[in-house]
Amino acid sequence: MTGPAVPVGRPTATQAPRSVRALLDRFLIGSNGAIFVALVVLIVAFWLASPNGAFLSSLNVRAMILAASSVLVVAVGVTFVLIAGQLDLSIGSVLVLSGVVGIKVMTSLVDAGLGDAVAIAVGCLVVLLVGLACGVVNGLITVRLRIPSFIVTLGTLSIALGIAQLISVGPLSQQVPGAMNDTIGRGALLGIVPWPAVIAISVAFVGWVVLSQTTLGLACYAVGSNREAARRAGLPIGRLMILVFAIVGVCAGIAAIIDMSRFTTVSVAGYTNTALAAIAAVIIGGTSLFGGRGTITGTVVGTSIPVVLLSGLVILRVDPFWQNIVIGTMLIVAVAFDQLQRERISRGLTGGPAPEPTPPTDPGIPGESSAPAGGPGPD
Amino acid sequence: MHEATLLTATGLRKAFGHVQALRGVDLRIHEGEILGLIGDNGAGKSTLIGCLSGVIRPDTGSIIVDGQDVTFEGPHDARAHGIETVYQDLALAPDLEPAINLYLGREIVRPGILGRLRFADRGAMRREAATRLTQLGIDLPRLDRPVSYLSGGQRQAVAIARALIWARRLLLLDEPTAALGVRQSRMVHDVIRRVRDQGVTVVLISHNMADVLALTDRVVAMRLGSVAATFHTAEATADDLVAAITGSRAA
Numbered sequence A: 001m002t003g004p005a006v007p008v009g010r011p012t013a014t015q016a017p018r019s020v021r022a023l024l025d026r027f028l029i030g031s032n033g034a035i036f037v038a039l040v041v042l043i044v045a046f047w048l049a050s051p052n053g054a055f056l057s058s059l060n061v062r063a064m065i066l067a068a069s070s071v072l073v074v075a076v077g078v079t080f081v082l083i084a085g086q087l088d089l090s091i092g093s094v095l096v097l098s099g100v101v102g103i104k105v106m107t108s109l110v111d112a113g114l115g116d117a118v119a120i121a122v123g124c125l126v127v128l129l130v131g132l133a134c135g136v137v138n139g140l141i142t143v144r145l146r147i148p149s150f151i152v153t154l155g156t157l158s159i160a161l162g163i164a165q166l167i168s169v170g171p172l173s174q175q176v177p178g179a180m181n182d183t184i185g186r187g188a189l190l191g192i193v194p195w196p197a198v199i200a201i202s203v204a205f206v207g208w209v210v211l212s213q214t215t216l217g218l219a220c221y222a223v224g225s226n227r228e229a230a231r232r233a234g235l236p237i238g239r240l241m242i243l244v245f246a247i248v249g250v251c252a253g254i255a256a257i258i259d260m261s262r263f264t265t266v267s268v269a270g271y272t273n274t275a276l277a278a279i280a281a282v283i284i285g286g287t288s289l290f291g292g293r294g295t296i297t298g299t300v301v302g303t304s305i306p307v308v309l310l311s312g313l314v315i316l317r318v319d320p321f322w323q324n325i326v327i328g329t330m331l332i333v334a335v336a337f338d339q340l341q342r343e344r345i346s347r348g349l350t351g352g353p354a355p356e357p358t359p360p361t362d363p364g365i366p367g368e369s370s371a372p373a374g375g376p377g378p379d
Numbered sequence B: 001m002h003e004a005t006l007l008t009a010t011g012l013r014k015a016f017g018h019v020q021a022l023r024g025v026d027l028r029i030h031e032g033e034i035l036g037l038i039g040d041n042g043a044g045k046s047t048l049i050g051c052l053s054g055v056i057r058p059d060t061g062s063i064i065v066d067g068q069d070v071t072f073e074g075p076h077d078a079r080a081h082g083i084e085t086v087y088q089d090l091a092l093a094p095d096l097e098p099a100i101n102l103y104l105g106r107e108i109v110r111p112g113i114l115g116r117l118r119f120a121d122r123g124a125m126r127r128e129a130a131t132r133l134t135q136l137g138i139d140l141p142r143l144d145r146p147v148s149y150l151s152g153g154q155r156q157a158v159a160i161a162r163a164l165i166w167a168r169r170l171l172l173l174d175e176p177t178a179a180l181g182v183r184q185s186r187m188v189h190d191v192i193r194r195v196r197d198q199g200v201t202v203v204l205i206s207h208n209m210a211d212v213l214a215l216t217d218r219v220v221a222m223r224l225g226s227v228a229a230t231f232h233t234a235e236a237t238a239d240d241l242v243a244a245i246t247g248s249r250a251a
């Protein structure tokens, strides 16, 4: 499902590609393709370099998948937001707030004598609703007050964190019921695929379907590509904006559920870097910071790279701080690549031949005095 | 003579901050005519078109279509009345391919239950777009690339095609041939006549007096946000039009 058949951001033909070369060309031109190659090279290199191929041992693969799962969920939401031309810096705080509220709800329900199952179910629902609410608030403020979402979410980043800190000081034990850790946190589907991974893959799949297959996905690309054009096409811009923020909010909630299950609690101070790391991963995966372009497959690759790097470096006993340096560099390269590509296109270097003459319909009598009206020529 | 009125605008005013873009414009568009709209840069032509296409909300004034007072809440409402526009800035999404641009907001969806879930049918849109573009004589090198890969003239062709495909009552063209070559311009002119013959009314903004004289039935000249003069094209000369635009002679 996550092959190169996700042609939305860099729209390509799914219908009969003309040649293998064209296909390759298309694949490598998108930073998507290049980054995928980079990921494969990394994996193979670490595998070969690690003692006994320990890098690809089932234990390590499982550990990497677990480490990637909650980041991936957040990154899927971020992909929607970036494609729609917006930014959300508040995700980490929203994750913390929804988690803290959820744990409060769960512990009070358990204290009230309800069973673990009920407490967990209601608690998870509350987590998702808090995430949703935060997203809707971000969207509403951005749309109604016409403030750049960068600023709005910088504000709500601080507000949500503050509320979470206020809530989390208290006598209650800040832990989810043990059953949540035993099932979602440490269990696995059919005893093989860890539940966090199942959740993350499902979220990514749904995100892929919505973005690449539905008219809603097209609308996200259109809004991010040219907001005014989308408005004139009759798209409900305001509602779309609120929706993408709602999506990323719910994603933050889902990520909170994953982390709460795995670690039995949510560390209030542990997510200050989440939003920026997710944005970096998504951009490394080929989504444009300027909106209009991007894919969920790219995001899957972009989120995998930091995880693979960290794990590989640890196994090879290289100082893991190198991961930060490499990721930072890749981020800059990815954006530079995107920028370069835009410039090349706008200068027409990668474009097709110049204005193709339409088939002649009349004898070539030069037009009367009809010089093209003094408008700007093709840029 | 065309007598039935398709659209009447009365007392349209629009200010952008301190700039009075429209200072009380009255305009009548006759059913089935090609109406030229001329005026210097900044005269308010595009603003007027924006009001008629629902993109700009006039500060005051009314728009009556088919004898019914309409208030366009947005482009959607104007489209619902069969009004389509080629904007001066084209208003295309550069990251999306031409086919998607043609159908944006009115996508073809997959058949069956997927369609009810709003799954887009890209293939159908591509095929349909290819057919329509060919019918209009528009030849793009590749249909599977984003609009950003197209030349200025090709983009203009896509914008024109979109309006032509959907227009049922009124086609608003804001300098539609500004970026086109001679032959492409002539094709567009042919298409404009053809569309009119099929019963669609056309408003054409142009700075090219020869085009305006050749194509239109009537001409409205705007100056400084007001209608300066109205002509029957058959009775007007290029000098008359230029005089009305520049205000060197009261018409």
Ligand SMILES: Nc1ncnc2c1ncn2[C@@H]1O[C@H](COP(=O)(O)OP(=O)(O)OP(=O)(O)O)[C@@H](O)[C@H]1O
Residues within 6 Å of the ligand: B016, B019, B020, B021, B039, B040, B041, B042, B043, B044, B045, B046, B047, B048, B088
């Ligand atoms: N969105 C806007 N914000 C501020 N001022 C605007 C805006 N749109 C138009 N104006 C101003 O309104 C006036 C009329 O502009 P308009 O675009 O209608 O002119 P025009 O007749 O279409 O000119 P041109 O021939 O150059 O296209 C101009 O002075 C312009 O600066």
Ligand SMILES: [Mg+2]
Residues within 6 Å of the ligand: B045, B046, B047, B088, B174
């Ligand atoms: Mg104009």
